[in-house]
Amino acid sequence: MRFSGWQILKEGLTGNHGWRPHWRDPAPKPEYDIVIIGGGGHGLSTAYYLAREHGLTNVAVLEKGYLGGGNVGRNTTIVRANYNLPGNSEFYSHSLKLWEGLSQDLNYNVMFSQRGVLNLFHSDGERDYAARRGNSMAIQGDDAVLLDREGVRRIVPYLDFDNPRYPIHGGLLHPRGGTARHDAVAWGLARGADARGVDLIQNCEVTGIDIDRGRVTGVQTVRGPIRAKKVGIVVAGRSGQVAAMAGLRLPVESHILQAFVSEGLKPVIHHVITSGVGHFYISQSDKGGLVFGGALDMYASYAQRGNLPGAEHVMEAAMHVMPMIGKARVLRSWGGIMDMTPDGSPIIDRTPVDGLYIDCGWNYGGFKATPASGFAFAHLLATDRPHASATRFRLDRFRTGRGIMDEEGAGAQHNLH
Amino acid sequence: MILAGKGRIDRSARLDFRFDGRALSGAPGDTLASALMANGVTLVGRSFKYHRPRGILTAGSEEPNALVTVGQGAHRAPNTRATVQELFDGLEAVSQNRWPSLRWDVLAVNDLAAPFFGAGFYYKTFMWPRRFWKAVYEPAIRRAAGLGALDGGHNPDRYERAFAFCDVLVIGGGPAGLMAALTAARGGADVILCDEAPEPGGRLRFETGEIDGMPGADWAAQVTAELRTMDNVRLMTRTAVTGAHDDGTYGALERVALHLRDPGAAPLECFWRIVARRAVLAAGALERPVAFAGNDRPGVMMAGALRAYVNHWGVAPGRRVAVFGNGDDVARTAHDLAAAGLEVVAAIDSRPDAARGGDWAHHPGSVVCGTAGGRDGLEAVTIRKPGGETIRLACDALAMTGGWNPSVHLACHLGGRPQWDAARAAFVPRPGMVPGMDAVGAAAGDFSTAACLAGGIAAGNAALSALGRAAQAIDAPAAEDAPYAIAPLWSVPGKGRAWLDFQNDVTVKDVLLAAQENYASVEHMKRYTTQGMATDQG
């Protein structure tokens, strides 16, 4: 069924009885060409692009919980292409282009909203870096506007420009950046993959990866064994555990990142605003909630919840940057599990096991990569060659030292990015 | 309206306030909600999506409808619960999510288009032509978003943070919490008792039952007075425990001066980080609405809330009241209303074997299947009798009760899941969900006053023994010990829209549509319909 305003009108007039399931609940088949472990955003995206770009539909996505229950269901919905280093730049640029047509492509409105991402800077050093980054973005073909203090004040007058510790010197505006309705992205991709014949299997936890003489042959699941010619691991937040089923150790440490949403408020924040003050960032959803967050909790965790110091740190940063927020109430907070790599950049690559591929290490930036990650991983699974947008996301770059993409220059420690 | 001579607050003193510019008056001890009810105001807000007219539904922090903006300029606080905000002289409140006025709201037209605005409709449209999303559709959606508004100016008010440490943190000061705190304190433990209300007592402040031969509210005041004299007890009123974190760390927000006209040097609020060796969750329970057609009309209220307005504040939304539910609270409510001089139009109990509770029209095995009235309130309800026959009864208000849900929220903060209790038709906490915390009283599904008192003593003693202190031999005071008798009643079948989530405008139809489209996992259901995602968490 194609979605449209006419369809809504027709169904509304006839009692809304005609709406069909957006995806099936198929029983797993004994064998697939490709099994994707993980039905989060990147796994669903991989399945969608395998079918759409490569015509591969004898594919199963195995999800231990519900579709879209990974970090695609627990993020702060920001989409941007404002990276500084080769490797990341072209990848996120490609992703932004996919975002710009995603609703029409999926026939599912993911509410991609290009209201602009504004990175504030609070010192001369930060201004220099913003200018460098803006130049990199322009060279990549994306958009960047360096604003001085008054330029920022014109578009976001409610910030605290004269905070003694973090005065606002200006900002780097990325007009094509914005937000999307995160659950809709997962559901739209799921519906698109299902419609093309991919089996999306929920409540199907993978318990083992079958390997015969260095080659993957299938997976063990709570719903029985499934044979597969190729297996892709796309399980951000559990990458280490699933990779360990194949005897692999990864350059990944799992950390918790908290996020918060306020009660619904009339529109007051148009852009996505970020600041170096505690990595604070904020936007306002189309429903009215202020969606915001900050730094990691700074210890290894799989708990999907944070602790009080992390939360208080974010609130402090919010009050520094935007003192009006003190009159809003927090409605919910949650925690997502981040695959933190030593350079803060992701991995899309083959593994030492033949037929086993991995897409992981998205740190805290996986949501905006959802279409391009699936696109590139599908390309790798289908052709055994990395896609042109993702040639540098190699698993062995830390061992060899070649192609490390440390955007923040923080050094090889998992929790510093 | 005011019920002369009823209630426990003194209405001889007068506080002036304004609602939407209209000058009104209340009394010390009123909440904004009880004061509005005293003045006969029934329309207090508009819902999020359909801009339906809404009245006061509850008497506590769970309120979904009566959200207002209090204060002016950069001091103004949006989405303030009128049911929590204490009245002070000069209070200024305005209604939200309406234009140009609460009575005449242009976007109420959304309600007429409801067949096209079902769950998730926006995912299926607004895609063509592509540039219209940014230029036309999304700006229109964003303009309609949200309830109250921030001022935009820097928040000029003062706030504070503080640390506290204790042996036993008691969360909630109803009968269970008071007894737990008293037991632990008599055993020598350092105790902090937090209660979100201005005075401890919980439901005892609102009900008519007796403890040890005195009104429950008087008993609570007596225990509170004893606790106040003890050096090892810190009584924190107007303080909501907001989070349970690892290793006995709790967050709590104290409303220090939000009830005052002029806070002076005091902060408005204080955020406490409390580290406790043991905790007792005595947070009580929240009453469930019943989903029936038109259940969101102003004048339809929770039964427990209506008892609170009548018994404690001495006010009522109207003279003629019907009561509808699925348990013994139907008769209890009818009794209290009749005792306050109100006319009980009907006691409608879905249980075929429900006993007649008093001298009023008794409708066992019956349900309310419709309501009628205007934006200012209820005029009539339609009752469906066991044989299918329907009758229409004129009334000004309807009290509804679908049973009680234990307030298990804090117990779930570390990721533990509560368990379903079929007899109580509710989720109750499992032991050990938060290490060091015991749930007790209504929060644990023990709803009788006697069970709450005994449970509180046991929890206090359990905390003492965990701390290596001697248990206290305390006799439970005498109180009602009625069994909790209900029959599950989740929704009343029939035509018309029946609300599940009042603020976000989620109806039974939306949930059925979501299931039809295979958003059947509870997480999919929640996220697709937005059920349970409003300020009252559904």
Next chain:
Amino acid sequence: MRLPCPLCGSRDHREFTYQGAAVMLDRPAPDAGAEAWDSYVHLRDNPAGATRELWYHGAGCGAWLVVARDTVTHAVFGAELARQVRR
């Protein structure tokens, strides 16, 4: 979360700085080769469950601790001074 510092007692974790898995104590020999160094610097078991980590008590006594902890439940099993773990 609270950590039991052997010198200071139970303290809120905001007094401490997390410094990664305790495998950092097992530094390979300088000539151990690229694989050993890659493993030491980059690769992690990253367990969902019991783990051992280094924490620095910067806002307290300044000691380096080895903390035994569960990454799923956040239960803390104990802490030792790192200098006593690695002599």
